[in-house]
Amino acid sequence: MLSTMTTDSATGRDRSASTRERLLDAAVEAFATSGFAGTTTRDIASRAGMSPAAVYVHHATKEDLLFEISRRGHRSAVQIIEKASQSSPDPVEQVRNMVAEFSRWHAVNSRVGRIVQYEFDALTPEHRAEIAEYRRAIEALMRDALEAGVEAGTMTVSDAKGTALALLSLSIDLVRWYHPSGATTPDEIASLHGDLALRMVGAAA
Amino acid sequence: MLSTMTTDSATGRDRSASTRERLLDAAVEAFATSGFAGTTTRDIASRAGMSPAAVYVHHATKEDLLFEISRRGHRSAVQIIEKASQSSPDPVEQVRNMVAEFSRWHAVNSRVGRIVQYEFDALTPEHRAEIAEYRRAIEALMRDALEAGVEAGTMTVSDAKGTALALLSLSIDLVRWYHPSGATTPDEIASLHGDLALRMVGAAA
DNA sequence: GTCTATATGGGGATAGAC
DNA sequence: GTCTATCCCCATATAGAC
Numbered sequence: 330m331l332s333t334m335t336t337d338s339a340t341g342r343d344r345s346a347s348t349r350e351r352l353l354d355a356a357v358e359a360f361a362t363s364g365f366a367g368t369t370t371r372d373i374a375s376r377a378g379m380s381p382a383a384v385y386v387h388h389a390t391k392e393d394l395l396f397e398i399s400r401r402g403h404r405s406a407v408q409i410i411e412k413a414s415q416s417s418p419d420p421v422e423q424v425r426n427m428v429a430e431f432s433r434w435h436a437v438n439s440r441v442g443r444i445v446q447y448e449f450d451a452l453t454p455e456h457r458a459e460i461a462e463y464r465r466a467i468e469a470l471m472r473d474a475l476e477a478g479v480e481a482g483t484m485t486v487s488d489a490k491g492t493a494l495a496l497l498s499l500s501i502d503l504v505r506w507y508h509p510s511g512a513t514t515p516d517e518i519a520s521l522h523g524d525l526a527l528r529m530v531g532a533a534a
Numbered sequence: 535m536l537s538t539m540t541t542d543s544a545t546g547r548d549r550s551a552s553t554r555e556r557l558l559d560a561a562v563e564a565f566a567t568s569g570f571a572g573t574t575t576r577d578i579a580s581r582a583g584m585s586p587a588a589v590y591v592h593h594a595t596k597e598d599l600l601f602e603i604s605r606r607g608h609r610s611a612v613q614i615i616e617k618a619s620q621s622s623p624d625p626v627e628q629v630r631n632m633v634a635e636f637s638r639w640h641a642v643n644s645r646v647g648r649i650v651q652y653e654f655d656a657l658t659p660e661h662r663a664e665i666a667e668y669r670r671a672i673e674a675l676m677r678d679a680l681e682a683g684v685e686a687g688t689m690t691v692s693d694a695k696g697t698a699l700a701l702l703s704l705s706i707d708l709v710r711w712y713h714p715s716g717a718t719t720p721d722e723i724a725s726l727h728g729d730l731a732l733r734m735v736g737a738a739a
Numbered sequence: 740g741t742c743t744a745t746a747t748g749g750g751g752a753t754a755g756a757c
Numbered sequence: 758g759t760c761t762a763t764c765c766c767c768a769t770a771t772a773g774a775c
Contacts, residue, residue, distance in 0.1 A: 348758080363571070364571055364655075365572075366569055366572035367656070369749080369750065370751060370752080371751095379759080379760095380759065380760055381751090381752085382760070382761080382762095384752090385751090385752065385753075386758060386759080387758090390751080390752085391751070446710065450569075451572070487726075487729075488722075491718070491723070492726070494708075494711070495704055495726070495730055497707075498704055498706075498708065499703055499707075501703075501707055502704075502706055505651065505652075505703075505706075521692075521693055521696045521700070525700055525734050528734050529730050529734060531733065531738070553740080574767080574768065574769085575770080576768085576769095584741080584742095585741070585742055585743080586769090586770090587741075587742070587743080587744095587771080587772095588741060588742080589770090590770065590771075595769085595770085
């Protein structure tokens with residue numbers, strides 16, 4: 330079927346549920362709810378409506394499930410930041426868009442976001458090394474925009490590295506408390522955080 | 535001995551290591567490193583130089599250890615925020631101090647901070663209810679300062695609730711990546727975050 | 740208050756039938 | 758590719774000696 334080829338832009342996941350993908354979805358729910366160490370493979374299997382043994386036909390280990398989720402999540406996040414960094418020739422607008430869209434991504438994908446941000450230490454050293462690359466790329470893109478803005482004279486930033494981390498903190502920490510059923514929408518968070526970012530870099534209207 | 539009465543201001547913990555306190559210190563290290571679910575009582579016992587059974591002479595369950603750590607940590611954090619909120623009659627200075635000192639607290643106590651911020655869901659419902667009160671108090675103090683500043687006309691804040699959460703995110707998220715052995719000092723983080731907070735509320739110099 | 744030993748249950752992962 | 762059954766290890770917590 331052609332429909333099995335469509336993929337979700339935020340997660341890179343097949344929308345039609347092959348067994349492998351259904352297990353990944355179940356693992357996302359389980360890891361986001363109970364954490365990696367607090368999740369049993371029996372829990373994942375039962376969320377996917379399968380027996381415990383079926384998990385291992387599609388994924389070698391529990392940690393492989395985590396790595397696949399973390400890798401897709403990080404790749405999606407890098408794409409969001411890259412696109413925002415290319416959205417305007419103006420570094421000020423780049424920073425606004427990066428923070429707004431990165432915040433929106435964490436709100437819309439808050440369950441994957443929790444896993445991406447909080448389960449880094451649960452990966453094997455080899456897997457952690459690959460994920461660390463994605464994180465360095467994200468930090469570098471933010472720092473580059475700040476340095477370009479300072480160079481252009483449209484921002485006032487005394488500590489580009491520290492300010493880049495602060496802007497990322499603003500965009501990330503919401504996964505700690507955000508719930509889709511709450512009153513705040515991803516649009517509202519994106520707009521507020523984008524405005525706060527402009528102020529933080531000394532470029533507010 | 536008199537020295538057994540001295541307590542650490544940040545954690546409320548006895549500095550001279552009674553067995554009960556040594557176990558709490560060991561649990562902080564273990565929970566901060568491996569998470570609550572990823573920590574075994576054997577790990578805690580061995581870090582404290584004791585047998586697994588000795589843990590239960592001093593603490594009823596593993597979750598009781600987590601609750602005691604979380605309660606002390608939250609109470610310490612509330613005190614820091616309260617003191618900063620009373621440090622000046624000027625709401626602008628209050629906000630600067632609250633963000634600077636709350637950020638400093640998370641840097642200095644980054645291991646306890648991780649547990650405080652990330653292991654809330656591992657508490658029993660009863661314990662979670664008590665901890666939730668401390669969190670509400672912290673958010674209310676920040677929101678009150680923002681509303682006072684808007685009232686006084688010295689801040690420009692369109693969304694006090696969302697901005698309060700953003701200021702707390704800035705102060706908290708650093709526990710995700712901060713390491714005492716890194717290049718950045720708690721003083722530097724406090725200073726930078728305090729300055730960023732002024733800009734975020736539209737009160738920068 | 741500490742230990743060794745253990746009760747009791749659950750966890751990741753595999754074997755082998757269908 | 759799914760199941761049932763199970764291996765083997767480890768977890769929390771307790772029993773009882775010292």
